[in-house]
Amino acid sequence: MCGRFTLITTPGAVEDVFSVIDLDPFPERYNIAPTQPVLVVVSAPSREPGSNLPDRQAVLVRWGLIPSxxxxxxxxxxxxxxxAETVGEKAAFKTALRHRRxxxxxxxxxxxxxxxxxxxxxxxxxxxxxxIAFAGLMESFSEPGGSEIDTAAILTTSANTALADIHDRMPVVIRREDFARWLDCLTQEPRDVVDLLRPVQPDFFEAIxxxxxxxxxxxxxxxxxxRVEDPVVAPQPKPKKKNEDQDQLRLF
Incomplete structure (x- = not known):
């Protein structure tokens, strides 16, 4: 799963990597938590032919998707x-997977x-x-009073071999060369991007x-x-006593 993450960078770096412009200043964030505003990049509304404006926008949304x-x-x-394995089957996510990646x-x-x-x-x-970029989904929810709130969720997949001993899930990473395909909800249906919803290679991350x-x-x-110098050490299994296996079999 992904329950906390960071955005320790500058607006200029986000603009360069994600091809967006005119980001407002924001502080470095070391502990982004659920329900807080998070920055996401979306496909921009269609532009006039010949326009020099970018095809993507950066917007703030609430972390915690609320279905429309x-x-x-x-x-x-x-x-x-x-x-990621079941996102296309869940009522809360399947529309966003098709239209709002x-x-x-x-x-x-x-x-x-x-x-x-x-x-x-x-x-x-x-x-x-x-x-880097996590794969996300966005939904807009209209509150009873008439105001609208944009919300988002992060897709997860099974952990790769390097991280599996920490947790069995990890966020889906979209590589830079796949940004356009993931964001393209006009020509790329969910079945066309399902190959992106896989664990990143084992040597991609380091765990501190x-x-x-x-x-x-x-x-x-x-x-x-x-980094902490003395992290908690995982307990080692106790050595088996002589004839322990035979003793256990007597229970059946």
């Missing part, structure tokens, strides 16, 4: 993630490895650094053990991504 047909969002689970700019995400009664957080970032300060949403500083 929802009666009362309070009665629905917080849908921050969508499973987006890119979520990021510089890394956090995941927790459960170790007994504790959980060790890791900051997972591209080995080469820089900006960090302090549990990231657990608290109010903590926002760069210390959150600093």
């Amino acid at each position: 047909w929802a009666k009362n969002p309070a009665d629905m689970p917080l849908m921050i993630n969508a499973r 987006v890119l979520v700019p990021t510089t890394g995400f956090y995941e927790w490895r459960r170790e007994g009664k504790t959980r060790q957080p890791f900051f997972i970032r591209p080995k080469g650094g820089g900006l 053990p960090v302090s549990d300060r990231v657990n608290k949403v109010a903590n926002l500083g760069p210390d959150l991504i600093e």
Whole structure:
């Protein structure tokens, strides 16, 4: 899954990587959490022939997708993630998958490895650094009072072999050369982009053990991504006693 992520960069870098213009200034964000505003890149409305304006826009949305047909969002689970394996079958996501695919700019995400009664957080970032994009979906929800809110979810897939010992899920990464195809909801149907919904290669990310300060949403500083020297060590299995297997078989 993906429950926290970062955007530690400048508006200019986002403009360069995602081919958008005129981004408003924003602070570096070290602990983006569900229900907070997140930056997403969408296909821009069709332009006049010969226009020099970009084909993409960057907009702020609420992290936590609310389907357009929802009666009362309070009665629905917080849908921050969508499973890539079943996203096309779920009523909450299938329309967005067809018509409103987006890119979520990021510089890394956090995941927790459960170790007994504790959980060790890791900051997972591209080995080469820089900006990458998660696959996202967007929906607009009209509130009873008439106001409209844009919302989004991040797609996840099974973890690759490098991250599987931390968690069994990871966000779907859309490579830069595939940005246009993922965003193209006019000519690219869901079946045409399903090949993009796969784990990234094992050597793409590095996992850095960090302090549990990231657990608290109010903590926002760069210390959150600093490596801790003594992370929690996963417990080793106890050695079997002599004849233990035979003893267990007596239970059946």
